Structure formats: C-alpha cells, structure tokens
Amino acid sequence: MEEGTFLLLLFSLLGTASALSFYGDSISFMAPQKKSDGNFQVTFYHRQNSRSNCQHQSSFTCESGLCSSFVQSSSFETDMDNTGQGRWCQSEGSTTVTIPSSNTSVSLRDSGCCWQSNVEGTTNWTTSAELDLGTRSDTHTLNSCPVTTTVSSLRVPQNCFSNIRLLAHDPDGDLVRCFFSPGAPVPSNLSLDETECTLTRTGQVHTGVHVFELMLKDFTTQNITLTYSDGTSVLREAFNLNTPLCKVKLQFSLEILPPIPNCEPGHVQPVFLSSTPSHGEVLHATVDTRFQLFAEAQAGHSIINDFQVSGPQNVTKAFSDGPNGKADVTLSWTPRPGDLHRVVPLCFTAETNETQSEMRCVVVVVTQASVISGKAIVLCSPNKMTVVLDIASMPGIDVNYLKLKDPSCSLTSNGTHIMGTMSFSTCGTRLEEKGDFIAFLNEINSFELPNAVITRRKTVKISFSCQFPKTVTISSYYNLQDSDYIFTESSFGSFGYTFDIFLDANFTARVAPTAYPVEVRLLQTTYMGIQARSELPSVTLFVESCKATPDDNPDNPLYYDLISNGCIQDETLKIYPSNQTVFNFGVETFKFTGNYDQVYITCSVILCETGNPFSRCAQGCLNKPSRRRRRALSRETAPHSITQGPLRFAGKTDVDDKRVLMKSSDTSVNPPAASQVSASPPDTNSREGGWPIKDILNTNISTAAFGSAFLISVVVLAVVIRHFSRKRKAEDQNALIPHAEDAD
Ligand SMILES: *[C@@H]1O[C@H](CO)[C@@H](O)[C@H](O)[C@H]1NC(C)=O
Ligand SMILES: *[C@@H]1O[C@H](CO)[C@@H](O)[C@H](O)[C@H]1NC(C)=O
Ligand SMILES: *[C@@H]1O[C@H](CO)[C@@H](O)[C@H](O)[C@H]1NC(C)=O
Ligand SMILES: *[C@@H]1O[C@H](CO)[C@@H](O)[C@H](O)[C@H]1NC(C)=O
Ligand SMILES: *[C@@H]1O[C@H](CO)[C@@H](O)[C@H](O)[C@H]1NC(C)=O
Ligand SMILES: *[C@@H]1O[C@H](CO)[C@@H](O)[C@H](O)[C@H]1NC(C)=O
Ligand SMILES: *[C@@H]1O[C@H](CO)[C@@H](O)[C@H](O)[C@H]1NC(C)=O
Ligand SMILES: *[C@@H]1O[C@H](CO)[C@@H](O)[C@H](O)[C@H]1NC(C)=O
Numbered sequence: 001m002e003e004g005t006f007l008l009l010l011f012s013l014l015g016t017a018s019a020l021s022f023y024g025d026s027i028s029f030m031a032p033q034k035k036s037d038g039n040f041q042v043t044f045y046h047r048q049n050s051r052s053n054c055q056h057q058s059s060f061t062c063e064s065g066l067c068s069s070f071v072q073s074s075s076f077e078t079d080m081d082n083t084g085q086g087r088w089c090q091s092e093g094s095t096t097v098t099i100p101s102s103n104t105s106v107s108l109r110d111s112g113c114c115w116q117s118n119v120e121g122t123t124n125w126t127t128s129a130e131l132d133l134g135t136r137s138d139t140h141t142l143n144s145c146p147v148t149t150t151v152s153s154l155r156v157p158q159n160c161f162s163n164i165r166l167l168a169h170d171p172d173g174d175l176v177r178c179f180f181s182p183g184a185p186v187p188s189n190l191s192l193d194e195t196e197c198t199l200t201r202t203g204q205v206h207t208g209v210h211v212f213e214l215m216l217k218d219f220t221t222q223n224i225t226l227t228y229s230d231g232t233s234v235l236r237e238a239f240n241l242n243t244p245l246c247k248v249k250l251q252f253s254l255e256i257l258p259p260i261p262n263c264e265p266g267h268v269q270p271v272f273l274s275s276t277p278s279h280g281e282v283l284h285a286t287v288d289t290r291f292q293l294f295a296e297a298q299a300g301h302s303i304i305n306d307f308q309v310s311g312p313q314n315v316t317k318a319f320s321d322g323p324n325g326k327a328d329v330t331l332s333w334t335p336r337p338g339d340l341h342r343v344v345p346l347c348f349t350a351e352t353n354e355t356q357s358e359m360r361c362v363v364v365v366v367t368q369a370s371v372i373s374g375k376a377i378v379l380c381s382p383n384k385m386t387v388v389l390d391i392a393s394m395p396g397i398d399v400n401y402l403k404l405k406d407p408s409c410s411l412t413s414n415g416t417h418i419m420g421t422m423s424f425s426t427c428g429t430r431l432e433e434k435g436d437f438i439a440f441l442n443e444i445n446s447f448e449l450p451n452a453v454i455t456r457r458k459t460v461k462i463s464f465s466c467q468f469p470k471t472v473t474i475s476s477y478y479n480l481q482d483s484d485y486i487f488t489e490s491s492f493g494s495f496g497y498t499f500d501i502f503l504d505a506n507f508t509a510r511v512a513p514t515a516y517p518v519e520v521r522l523l524q525t526t527y528m529g530i531q532a533r534s535e536l537p538s539v540t541l542f543v544e545s546c547k548a549t550p551d552d553n554p555d556n557p558l559y560y561d562l563i564s565n566g567c568i569q570d571e572t573l574k575i576y577p578s579n580q581t582v583f584n585f586g587v588e589t590f591k592f593t594g595n596y597d598q599v600y601i602t603c604s605v606i607l608c609e610t611g612n613p614f615s616r617c618a619q620g621c622l623n624k625p626s627r628r629r630r631r632a633l634s635r636e637t638a639p640h641s642i643t644q645g646p647l648r649f650a651g652k653t654d655v656d657d658k659r660v661l662m663k664s665s666d667t668s669v670n671p672p673a674a675s676q677v678s679a680s681p682p683d684t685n686s687r688e689g690g691w692p693i694k695d696i697l698n699t700n701i702s703t704a705a706f707g708s709a710f711l712i713s714v715v716v717l718a719v720v721i722r723h724f725s726r727k728r729k730a731e732d733q734n735a736l737i738p739h740a741e742d743a744d
C-alpha cells in the first residue's frame, strides 16, 4: 500500500495546519474520463470546513491501485463569515488522479486527528471515496458518483430541530442511499432516513456540537453490466444494495443550540421565501457565462446578517437586507471551460446571530452554451400544464420525431411553435415530492424510427415541470393573488380551490397584492370566497366546516367554529349566494382573547357530483351528525383542508375596556378542557386567564383603528399523497429547465 501513497499538500501551511480543528468535508467527482492511452483520469473537488481559518492541509492517498499521478490545484477559501465573528469558512481545491487502465476501481482516502471538540468525543476523522471504473451498459460511460455537500456550520436550536435534509443527487439518475459510515459515532436520539437522506430527531438531543460521518452510495435501478478494460464484465442487478457503484463520504458538524422561545419559521428563525430555489433542484450553467442564484429569507423578529454558502471556487455573494426582517443574496459564478460537465453542489443557509434557516441545496450542471439554447415556456394552471417550444430557437427540431413520456399523447405544431397540453395525471406525467414542493414532471424526447440505420437529427430532451409548494409559511406568500390548492382523486381527476379575500360584498375585487398590508378594524366584515375548479363539468362545492385558529395549526386546541357540519355557528357569518362552485361569505373581524395577534381560517371543503341526492353536499347542515358516513367515491371527494390567513392585528388593542365586550361563551364557543389549554403551544407570554373566546367590539368605535397587517398566506399541513395540497406560484411559469443534448 505504501507505494501507492501520494502526499498532497493542498496548502502551504504545513506547520500549523495539523493543529487546526476539522469541521467536516465533502468530495465531489467529475465524471471519470478514459484517456486515449487507456488510462483513467478522475478529477475531484474537496471542500473542507472550518470556522475562522480555512487554510488546510490535505493528504489524499490512493489505495488499491497505482495512481500514476496526482495533480492538484491550490485550494481557495470559497466562503467565510462576513460579520467578523468567525463562525464559518469553507475552502475548495481540486485534484486530478490518473489510474492505470488495468484497474477496475479506485479508492481515495485522507485522514486527520482532530475533529473539533464534540459531544460524542470523536477525534480522528477519515474521508474516503471509492469508484468503480467499469463502463455501464446503460449510459456507455463510466459511472458518476453521488453529489453532495453541506455548509460549514449547521446550527439549530434544540427545540426547533426536527430534521435536516441533505443533498444526495446522482448525475446518472441512480438510487442514492445515505448511511452512517461503519464505525462512525451515531449521536443519540438522532436517526438517518437512508432513503431520503434526512437526519431526524427521535428524542431530546444534547446541546453542543455533534459530528457526523456519512457514506453516500449509488445503486442502479436497472440490470446493467459493467465492462472493464481487460474485457471482463460483471452484472449489477437493479436495487441490489450490496453492490454500490460508488461510495463517497460526507462529514459535517451540527451544533445544537439552547432552546429559543419561538420556533415558528420566519419568527426568529429565518425562513426562505418563494423566490428561493427549492431543495434538490437541478439548475444549469453554461461555460463562460455568469450563472446567478437568488435566495431570499425572512425573520420577522431577528436580523439576518449573512448567508452561509457552500459553493465552487470564485463564487461571489452579494448580500442585501430589506424591510420586515427580509434579506437576500445573489450568488454569481462563471464556469470556465474546465468546469464543463461538472455537477456542482451548492448549499446555503440564512444566518442570524442566534440561529440559522434550514439548509437548502441545489446542483448546478455545467453545459456547453449551445446545448441549452432552446426557448420554451411552461404554463401551469390548476389542472394542467402546457409546454410551448419555440422552433426557431432549436434548429432542426422536428415535431414528427418528438414524444412525451407517454408516446400516445401527441404534440402539435403551428409552424413557429410546438405545443403540448396534459393534465397532471395523463401523458406519463410523474409526481415527485421534492422536499417542500410537489412537482409534476414530464419530458419531451426525440425518437428514431425503429429500423433507421443512421441518424442525422439532433437528440432532444426537454424536461419540464409544474411545481407547487407543499407548505407555505406565514407571510411568504402574502403578495400572491391566487391561492390555489390542487388535489387529485381517481374519480374526480384533478381539481383545485382558490381561497381569497375580497374587498367588498360584490366579491369581484380581490385584495390586491400591492395593497398589503391592509388596515382592517375589528367589527369590519371580512369577505372571503372559496372557488372550486374542476375539469369535470358538473360538480358542486360544499363547505363542511370553517374554523379560526390563532396559528397555522388547524388542530390547535384553541379554535373558534364559524361553520361546522355544514351549519353556521357564528351569528355574524353571512353567506352570499353565488353558483354551485363558489362559496362567498362575510364574517365580522374578531380576534382571540389573550396575547394573540392573528387569526387563520381553515375550511374543510368537499366536491360532489351535482344533483346526487346521496352526496354530502345534498345533505347540508347536519345538526347531529350521526355516525361517520361511508363516502361513495364516485359522488364526492374526501374533505380537503384549505387555509387562509393570517389576519393580523398588529399592536395592542388599547381600546377602553368598557367598550370591549368579552363575549362570554355561548353555544358557538368551544372552551377547550383545561388540560388541552396547558398543552397548547407556549407562544403567548401571558394569557389573561379565562377561556379563549372571541373578542367582539360591542359599541360603534369605528375610529379605533388597529394598525393591522392583513396578510394572506396559505398553510397546508399533513400532506398525504393524493391529497396533496399546494398553491400556485407566479414563478411556476419559469419552472422549465430546457435541456437539449446534442448527440450527433
Ligand atoms: C490495481 O492495479 C494494481 C497494479 O496493477 C494491482 O496491484 C491492484 O490489485 C489493482 N486493484 C484492483 C482493485 O484491481
Ligand atoms: C487516531 O489516530 C492516531 C494516529 O493515526 C492513532 O494513533 C490513534 O490510535 C487513533 N485514535 C483512535 C481512537 O482511533
Ligand atoms: C433521548 O430522548 C429521550 C426522550 O426525549 C430522553 O429522555 C433521553 O435522555 C435522550 N437520550 C440522550 C442520551 O440524550
Ligand atoms: C435483473 O436480473 C435478475 C436476475 O439476475 C432478475 O431476477 C430480475 O428480474 C432482473 N430485473 C430487471 C428489472 O430486469
Ligand atoms: C478564481 O479567480 C482567480 C482570479 O481571478 C483565478 O486566478 C483562478 O484561476 C480562479 N479559479 C477558478 C477555479 O476559477
Ligand atoms: C451579533 O453579534 C455581534 C458580535 O457579538 C454583534 O456585534 C452584533 O451587534 C450582533 N447583532 C445583532 C443583530 O444582535
Ligand atoms: C403558434 O402558437 C404560439 C403559442 O400559442 C403563438 O405564440 C404563435 O404566434 C403561433 N404561431 C402562428 C404562426 O400562429
Ligand atoms: C357593488 O357594485 C355596485 C356596482 O358595481 C356598487 O354600486 C355597489 O356599491 C357595490 N357594493 C358594495 C358593497 O361595494
């Protein structure tokens, strides 16, 4: 083994380097190349984390193979804490290894003595990667390793930690699984979802720094053969988790901070806003062209002072902060010719002095400029998506040789554009959960006539999708007019709901995005409208219940019924007649007693087959709901929850007490049992005794203005497949990633 050892000095700081603490690292490979002399060339980028001094020394060794050369670039600091507190920094360096053609795999390794001090007491660390050098029968190239990284410093308050999603992308589309490295410490009360590559908490986790040594492995999803230079080949069976194609280690540290009073995302802990790419997204950059990534976060009760970034060398970040605790960052990077075909991991977090947002990661695939020149537009509507390709931007494209995932769905052309329209359940459209988004994906591919001997056409692969956020948190969407929830059920197809706030009882003008925040007064009527949209011609909307809660949790024990079992419960609630797919209502604005400054309205809605006398819709108000009815699939959908809010009452209601009537509990109020109250989330500092009831201003104090931020957002909880709930985003129309590959 000794003769195969090469020392790499990525840094000149020989003397002091060994004393530096290790905070984690990651390796990402470029696709291995077979050179004309038959030898393999493997280039990898090594990112290493630290706090304040990011100069480091690496000494990779090449095991089980005679690596004939190691060529490494110098390592550069890629990111550091700009606030002067020295909380993180990261460096990246690249290394190119040449391996003789006789070898079937290569294994690289580096180690050191000094993890930063941690709860587990781990000291030594080893980083490693192992690649198979066989040519795959499916791609006719060498296998590509999974791509991953983390930011240097992951921090989360003890009480706010639920899970951490890690990046696990495979350029070949293989299955990636994450494991604790054999022999690695496993911090107690933490577990790893190997499939999702997500770290989850199973109990109380100690404050302090915990260190993680994970191994990412990729596995084929088809039976393939790997053929080696000497002509031998082996079969790799689909989903055989004993024989990974590549193993690559990911190491990071996670600091569990002391608890904070409020874990609501966007309060003290920054939350990413909708303009930020979603976790796991694949973005494209072209050589010699500046690539930019924009991310935006908000923390209403804290100050975001920087974004932490794990990115390639020479990535620059431009930070700016805005009103209401918002801040954004623009990352810029210009790939050079040497970066062609690199799949670059990029992770980022928004930072405050006290805590940090979730970590978001994307991958950036570097392509040649000519490859992605096609212009295409995707239009996402609640029930379908339409893709429009600009023929002029893709010379040589031929509608007769293009197909969707399901080739029986046809594309049409009008001479200048090629178009295709499909619902979310047809034409081979696939549903994918992408962390906080649900995406409907399809793609356009070129095909050849089965017996064509030669091909002169360009191969085309255009993936497109409509994405809908699954969970939208407070105020991140307040400026969006449309709030669509989309559901799919087998007998009803796809259908959607909008839930809007209107200016008046005419229900024509929605509260305009530019009008926010809107001042409202207690006793004013709030007009809200629910509209169902379905592809089916004859459906009826039924609002089974609507309740108000002081936060976005519809199951909060503190709630107030506006409608339940189809019966009106609040005497100020008025229904305005409309047609069968619209439900318009007005209710006098109220707030919860106690230190609650906002209200959410959650309604449970059902669509029924119009005219069916046995449907829930036909039954209307059921004062004494008997036993749970069996739902007939063909006549009504399951109840779906849609939420509107918060209606915010900023500032204290400093109205003379005598003029506020505490409307004591009558039949319409739901005083929860004492035990439930104490179990409710502690987001009030002082609850002024008594049962949570609705405050009603009894007298005519129309001059008493309560500086109120009247925000609209949509919160969807408990997403179940097929009952997924989401809201349309304005940016969805840009969700297309055109990607045409020139395979001439
Ligand atoms: C790689 O090549 C060296 C020298 O030819 C040989 O000793 C070693 O066993 C090979 N390793 C593998 C995994 O084939
Ligand atoms: C850490 O590494 C040193 C030197 O390589 C070795 O002597 C020591 O036994 C290792 N410690 C542990 C706990 O493995
Ligand atoms: C694990 O969590 C449980 C329940 O939260 C707690 O009682 C226990 O002390 C935790 N174990 C450790 C080692 O922290
Ligand atoms: C892969 O091959 C195994 C036998 O080697 C066979 O049982 C299995 O069905 C094959 N799977 C696929 C997806 O072709
Ligand atoms: C980064 O920029 C410096 C200065 O412009 C340049 O010398 C260096 O080669 C660049 N590194 C990479 C990896 O692009
Ligand atoms: C964050 O911490 C630094 C150093 O302790 C301090 O200078 C700065 O004022 C703090 N910022 C905020 C917003 O608290
Ligand atoms: C073809 O359809 C596209 C998209 O609908 C439209 O923009 C374009 O003007 C049409 N071209 C012709 C020649 O009708
Ligand atoms: C509704 O619209 C009509 C005419 O467009 C207008 O006269 C009326 O005042 C409106 N009603 C309300 C409540 O604003």
Ligand SMILES: *[C@@H]1O[C@H](CO)[C@@H](O)[C@H](O)[C@H]1NC(C)=O
Binding pocket: 578, 579, 580, 581, 582
């Ligand atoms: C119901 O009314 C809404 C808005 O007023 C309208 O968009 C929709 O087309 C109407 N639906 C039917 C079935 O008339």
